[in-house]
Amino acid sequence: MYPPKFGYVIPESMDEVLEFLEKEQDARPLAGGHSLIPMLKLRIIRPSYLVNIRGLKELHFVNDGKDTVSIGALVTHFELNTNDIINKNVPLLSEAASVVADPQVRNMGTIGGVVSNSDPAADYPASLIALDAIVRIRNRGGVRDVPFSSFQKDVFTTDLKQGELVQEIVIPKLPAYKYRYRKLERRAGDYAIVGVAVLIKMNGEEIEDVRIGLTSVGPKAIRAKEAEELLKGNKPSDELLDKAGEEAMKVSNPTADIRGSVEYKKKMVKVMTKRALKEALER
Amino acid sequence: MKVYTQNDKVKIKLKVNGEEQEVEVEPRRLLVHVLRDLGYTGVHVGCDTSNCGACTVILNGKSVKSCTLLAVEADGSEILTIEGMAKDGKLHPIQEAFWEKHGLQCGYCTPGMILQAYWFLKHNQNPTEQEIREGISGNLCRCTGYQNIVEAIKLAAEKIRQNPQEYLRLA
Numbered sequence: 001m002y003p004p005k006f007g008y009v010i011p012e013s014m015d016e017v018l019e020f021l022e023k024e025q026d027a028r029p030l031a032g033g034h035s036l037i038p039m040l041k042l043r044i045i046r047p048s049y050l051v052n053i054r055g056l057k058e059l060h061f062v063n064d065g066k067d068t069v070s071i072g073a074l075v076t077h078f079e080l081n082t083n084d085i086i087n088k089n090v091p092l093l094s095e096a097a098s099v100v101a102d103p104q105v106r107n108m109g110t111i112g113g114v115v116s117n118s119d120p121a122a123d124y125p126a127s128l129i130a131l132d133a134i135v136r137i138r139n140r141g142g143v144r145d146v147p148f149s150s151f152q153k154d155v156f157t158t159d160l161k162q163g164e165l166v167q168e169i170v171i172p173k174l175p176a177y178k179y180r181y182r183k184l185e186r187r188a189g190d191y192a193i194v195g196v197a198v199l200i201k202m203n204g205e206e207i208e209d210v211r212i213g214l215t216s217v218g219p220k221a222i223r224a225k226e227a228e229e230l231l232k233g234n235k236p237s238d239e240l241l242d243k244a245g246e247e248a249m250k251v252s253n254p255t256a257d258i259r260g261s262v263e264y265k266k267k268m269v270k271v272m273t274k275r276a277l278k279e280a281l282e283r
Numbered sequence: 284m285k286v287y288t289q290n291d292k293v294k295i296k297l298k299v300n301g302e303e304q305e306v307e308v309e310p311r312r313l314l315v316h317v318l319r320d321l322g323y324t325g326v327h328v329g330c331d332t333s334n335c336g337a338c339t340v341i342l343n344g345k346s347v348k349s350c351t352l353l354a355v356e357a358d359g360s361e362i363l364t365i366e367g368m369a370k371d372g373k374l375h376p377i378q379e380a381f382w383e384k385h386g387l388q389c390g391y392c393t394p395g396m397i398l399q400a401y402w403f404l405k406h407n408q409n410p411t412e413q414e415i416r417e418g419i420s421g422n423l424c425r426c427t428g429y430q431n432i433v434e435a436i437k438l439a440a441e442k443i444r445q446n447p448q449e450y451l452r453l454a
Contacts, residue, residue: 001331001332002311002313003311003313003353004311005289005290005309005310005311006289006310006311007286007287007288007289007291007310008286008287008291008293008310008353008355009284009285009286009287010284010285011284012284016284020284020286030353030356033351033352033353033356034333034351037313037333037351037352037353038332038333038351040311041331041332048289049286050310050353052355052356054356078345101421102336102420102421103346103399103402103403103417103418103420103421104333104336104339104346104347104348104399104421105333105348105351105421107345107346107347108345108347108348108351108352188420189334189420189421
């Protein structure tokens with residue numbers, strides 16, 4: 001399979017990238033390319049130009065702030081999984097990074113690419129929505145911050161406008177939380193059939209706060225709010241976790257595809273939510 | 284800023300197994316095809332969809348699937364292919380281990396397996412069996428000879444531990 005013809009741009013600065021993306025309607029930024037190039041080969045997209053942003057050092061960083069960690073758009077899945085700052089402060093995202101596709105893909109693919117592509121079956125969205133992550137978007141006028149929950153609009157659709165680029169993902173530190181990302185996959189390295197990210201804060205024997213993010217259960221990642229409310233203020237028990245799984249199942253709206261029927265996937269939301277909660281609590 | 288139109292050719296430089304190469308390519312040309320045209324036919328095209336790993340090469344020290352990389356992206360980089368593993372007629376310890384443990388049947392996936400094993404062993408010279416299996420989870424063997432491949436990588440780890448500086452300096 002060969003990609004269609006396209007022009008190629010090697011920028012020297014962020015300003016050049018933003019200017020080019022703004023004036024050239026069908027130009028696309030190229031980072032890791034591990035969703036973009038397969039889509040080119042399948043002729044799903046036909047960009048006029050690819051702008052190779054991989055050389056931009058200002059998009060490749062991890063900053064340890066006071067209350068947040070900022071992750072540059074060009075940080076790869078391998079780096080997310082092995083970076084000390086992220087391991088220490090956002091272990092949930094590190095864990096999610098360890099199960100994205102396979103090792104070679106993790107060496108190339110970037111968090112900015114995943115977020116911008118907005119694939120409904122991607123791994124990170126479950127964690128990002130549970131973490132209340134902020135997407136910092138750069139345009140010629142400056143930067144604007146959008147909560148991840150409203151950044152993702154629909155299948156492969158985001159809040160990004162012509163001439164805009166994801167600059168970084170800002171994640172609040174949640175030191176007191178237990179965590180778990182649980183992914184159901186039928187084939188090693190595949191997209192999630194169901195992905196569940198869980199964050200739990202305990203107060204003695206009671207659950208003080210809990211966040212449940214679900215991916216691959218609809219057009220975009222969602223929070224299982226009803227399940228969260230059910231758990232808060234209660235002592236975890238097998239029965240309670242079962243009920244929470246059921247609530248998560250109720251809000252999920254998966255589509256049938258090669259990976260399973262709607263009925264199967266909904267049941268798996270229940271199972272995986274319970275497992276994720278249980279394994280987080282055991283940590 | 285350099286802007287190439289879709290019909291322009293881009294001049295790129297690659298250092299493959301220590302050999303300087305200079306080629307002109309269309310922006311849409313994939314790295315795997317350029318490498319094969321240069322004679323590095325140990326780089327295989329398998330699934331062509333970044334699933335199977337037969338096209339795996341080491342690019343600037345990282346294992347990548349060269350079917351999912353534009354050749355223009357690799358401009359200025361150093362690449363290791365299977366052709367660069369043996370030195371002076373002597374096989375690399377990973378190659379020896381694949382030979383000794385019969386880690387191949389048809390051999391199609393082997394170059395990709397060996398290069399992925401190289402990258403993996405660079406990061407972990409004392410792997411468990413589970414870690415090895417995860418390490419090559421991006422490489423498919425349709426003869427289903429995984430058991431011997433895993434054994435070969437275990438043996439390769441032993442060989443490499445004896446002299447990691449020597450055996451892991453290729454890329």
